[in-house]
Amino acid sequence: MAVNYWSAIMRERTVSRRRALTLAGMGLSAAAFLSACGGSESGSSSTASQLVSKPVDTTSKAKRGGILNLSVSRDQGDWDPTVGRGAATSNVTAAIYSRLLKHKAAKYPARVDGSLEGDAATSWEISPDAQQITLKLRGMKWDRRAPTNGRVMNSADVKFSWERFSTKNGLRADYSNAINSDSPIVKVEAPDDKTVVFKLAFPYASISELLAWPVFLQLLPVEAESGFEARNTTRGSGAWFVDDYKPSSVISLRRNPDWYEKDRPYYDGMDLFIISEYATGLAQLRAGNLGYYVNLKSEDVLPTKKAVPTMPLFQKAAFEARGAVTQVALGYQAGSPFMDERVRQAASMLYDRDLWMETFYNISKFKSEGLEVPARWHTMLPPGFEGYWIDPKDKAFGEAGRFWSHNPADAKKLLQAATGNKLPIETPFTWTSNGYGPIYAQSVEVTRGMFEGSGDFKFKMNEVDYQSVFRSGYSNSPGNFDGICLSTGRSAANMDLYLFGNWHHKGSKVKFNFTDDKAEAMILRQRGELDAVKRKQMALDMLKYVSEKMYFIPYDGEVLDFTMANAYVGNFGAYTSWYSNITGSAWQENITHYWQDDSKKA
Numbered sequence: 001m002a003v004n005y006w007s008a009i010m011r012e013r014t015v016s017r018r019r020a021l022t023l024a025g026m027g028l029s030a031a032a033f034l035s036a037c038g039g040s041e042s043g044s045s046s047t048a049s050q051l052v053s054k055p056v057d058t059t060s061k062a063k064r065g066g067i068l069n070l071s072v073s074r075d076q077g078d079w080d081p082t083v084g085r086g087a088a089t090s091n092v093t094a095a096i097y098s099r100l101l102k103h104k105a106a107k108y109p110a111r112v113d114g115s116l117e118g119d120a121a122t123s124w125e126i127s128p129d130a131q132q133i134t135l136k137l138r139g140m141k142w143d144r145r146a147p148t149n150g151r152v153m154n155s156a157d158v159k160f161s162w163e164r165f166s167t168k169n170g171l172r173a174d175y176s177n178a179i180n181s182d183s184p185i186v187k188v189e190a191p192d193d194k195t196v197v198f199k200l201a202f203p204y205a206s207i208s209e210l211l212a213w214p215v216f217l218q219l220l221p222v223e224a225e226s227g228f229e230a231r232n233t234t235r236g237s238g239a240w241f242v243d244d245y246k247p248s249s250v251i252s253l254r255r256n257p258d259w260y261e262k263d264r265p266y267y268d269g270m271d272l273f274i275i276s277e278y279a280t281g282l283a284q285l286r287a288g289n290l291g292y293y294v295n296l297k298s299e300d301v302l303p304t305k306k307a308v309p310t311m312p313l314f315q316k317a318a319f320e321a322r323g324a325v326t327q328v329a330l331g332y333q334a335g336s337p338f339m340d341e342r343v344r345q346a347a348s349m350l351y352d353r354d355l356w357m358e359t360f361y362n363i364s365k366f367k368s369e370g371l372e373v374p375a376r377w378h379t380m381l382p383p384g385f386e387g388y389w390i391d392p393k394d395k396a397f398g399e400a401g402r403f404w405s406h407n408p409a410d411a412k413k414l415l416q417a418a419t420g421n422k423l424p425i426e427t428p429f430t431w432t433s434n435g436y437g438p439i440y441a442q443s444v445e446v447t448r449g450m451f452e453g454s455g456d457f458k459f460k461m462n463e464v465d466y467q468s469v470f471r472s473g474y475s476n477s478p479g480n481f482d483g484i485c486l487s488t489g490r491s492a493a494n495m496d497l498y499l500f501g502n503w504h505h506k507g508s509k510v511k512f513n514f515t516d517d518k519a520e521a522m523i524l525r526q527r528g529e530l531d532a533v534k535r536k537q538m539a540l541d542m543l544k545y546v547s548e549k550m551y552f553i554p555y556d557g558e559v560l561d562f563t564m565a566n567a568y569v570g571n572f573g574a575y576t577s578w579y580s581n582i583t584g585s586a587w588q589e590n591i592t593h594y595w596q597d598d599s600k601k602a
Contacts (some may be wrong), residue, residue: 051305052371052562053312055108055573059593062570066596068267068291071275071284073437075248080230081218082161083168085467086476087491090215092272095253095587096236097218100124100135100158100196100211103578105589111318112578116212119588120153120219120237121196124211130203130530133211137194141258143235147227150258153219153237155190160222162188162198170476171508174497175216177201180506182524184210203530206494213493239265239588248274266570266595278438285564288602291594292565292572295437298362301562302369308566310600314573316560319376319383324491326378328447328553329511332479337425342418344550345403349411350451351555353377353404359446360439361559377557379404380547381498384558388495388539392547400548408454415456424452428483429459430474435466444486447555459483478505478513487511489552495539499523503546511552519546568601569594 072092078084081093102119106112118124121135137155142148166176166185173180184204189197200207210216219237224230234242239259244252254269273290275281282300285293286307296304305313328347330338337343357363357375366373376383376391383389390397392404402410415423431444451457462483464470473480475487490501490509501507504523505515519542526538565572577589 057574058570062266062595068270071273094214095240096234096238098237105575105577108574130205131200133198133207135196140237142221147223148235154193155196158196159188159190161219174508209494265592291569323382324488325554326556329487331481332513340418342414346411346414348403348553349407352406373559375559378554398544424458426458428462430462430485432466432470568597570597
């Protein structure tokens with residue numbers, strides 16, 4: 001393995017295991033770190049908190065023009081959001097294709113609250129029995145280029161998009177009742193050119209949230225059937241269109257002059273440079289060549305601020321909503337040790353989650369500089385599921401909370417009982433070096449160190465290609481492999497689909513190859529409950545249950561740390577969407593508000 005990150009951390013330790021990174025960090029002593037950031041060895045820094053800027057709405061000064069340079073960490077490769085490479089495709093095509101609805105962006109200091117507004121639709125109505133939603137279309141125009149030639153979107157396009165999705169998309173079983181009798185959408189009707197009706201199999205009050213989900217139903221024109229190859233080119237109706245694509249180099253998006261928000265986007269376009277090497281992206285940010293860098297690591301925030309004092313520093317306003325949980329996915333082939341829930345529970349107890357957060361998010365370092373960074377672990381939910389996420393240290397989490405604490409002694413007892421004292425458990429650890437961002441390999445090494453450090457596991461490391469092997473054979477596999485891997489779970493538009501996609505045997509990203517009848521009954525019971533309070537309690541009860549079963553092991557978490565942008569990006573941080581990073585709805589909800597302030601461009 002190329003990056004022996006955990007071993008480097010181990011060599012730097014000069015204090016207790018649980019707080020090693022407070023001083024050692026990324027190879028720096030406390031004195032060296034504070035000196036590098038302009039602080040003192042005592043950690044006092046009266047000016048550090050003043051480094052944080054408050055977002056300012058500068059729309060009144062906004063001017064049209066300029067190209068915003070950003071980066072993505074991997075090549076696009078495919079442009080079809082229906083049958084492409086999953087999120088690797090649809091995260092970028094979300095800039096190009098419209099959805100029926102979208103989440104409202106919030107203007108600072110307001111926070112996003114999940115409220116909806118129209119995108120391709122201008123209005124919608126859910127029937128009293130919650131088994132139908134009717135939407136009226138806006139009349140958006142498709143791409144001016146052939147074969148769509150700027151024609152107006154109609155209900156036939158929406159019906160076509162749904163039928164294409166429900167027969168070809170890898171997640172279709174979560175949505176299409178024809179594929180899965182436990183899924184909500186029966187069919188889409190088009191009674192006239194401007195009206196679309198979704199017929200539902202059962203009461204489904206959260207259908208509007210589903211239609212706003214940026215990676216669900218991105219709308220394609222009927223010409224995608226035979227008029228153009230959607231995997232090679234795009235013909236959308238969103239805020240941006242693809243002007244040029246140079247594989248392994250740059251994706252050039254340009255402003256759609258026919259978008260319904262006539263004043264926006266302010267930028268004439270975006271050039272998304274494909275930068276796989278983190279150091280290159282960081283250098284380009286500091287040189288002012290990137291407007292901002294979504295992959296910026298926590299340990300580089302303050303050094304970057306010191307290197308480029310004019311670059312504003314903003315604190316994240318809220319935990320990201322509706323994301324995916326990073327997790328250790330477990331193999332459930334015949335004879336797998338992970339079939340015993342005691343092994344799964346013990347493996348979770350070998351994770352020092354506080355140390356993990358310290359390792360990757362520099363919490364103590366920020367605090368030593370007078371900067372508070374609220375932190376939350378991933379549980380079976382990402383932290384942004386407000387109202388559902390509960391701290392495992394809280395009594396409200398229930399009895400399963402003990403399996404989330406770092407307790408190697410109790411973990412060993414469970415493993416000894418489960419294996420007849422035959423330790424360590426020897427098993428493969430499969431990972432990929434070419435499918436995720438720059439932190440993934442470090443996460444693999446830290447996980448390996450925590451599991452092997454107790455002497456309870458011994459791994460045979462197995463590096464594979466992401467696209468040809470890892471994605472289908474591991475990340476999207478219901479445990480049909482040996483050993484473990486680091487993966488992500490199902491992100492979802494609403495709680496119902498989150499539960500269904502992750503724990504129902506018909507779900508799109510379930511990580512085990514057997515059926516838990518109790519969990520599935522709980523999922524379906526809450527789905528049919530129209531009373532929101534009762535439905536929420538049912539979901540919470542189900543989450544507590546699977547938190548003890550531990551069919552996969554969440555790790556990592558999220559902190560309200562800091563983002564940075566070069567000062568010439570006007571309105572940065574002033575508008576936030578339901579998804580706080582560069583992907584998903586940010587392309588059309590956030591970035592369309594940004595503008596080029598040439599007075600601040602060096």
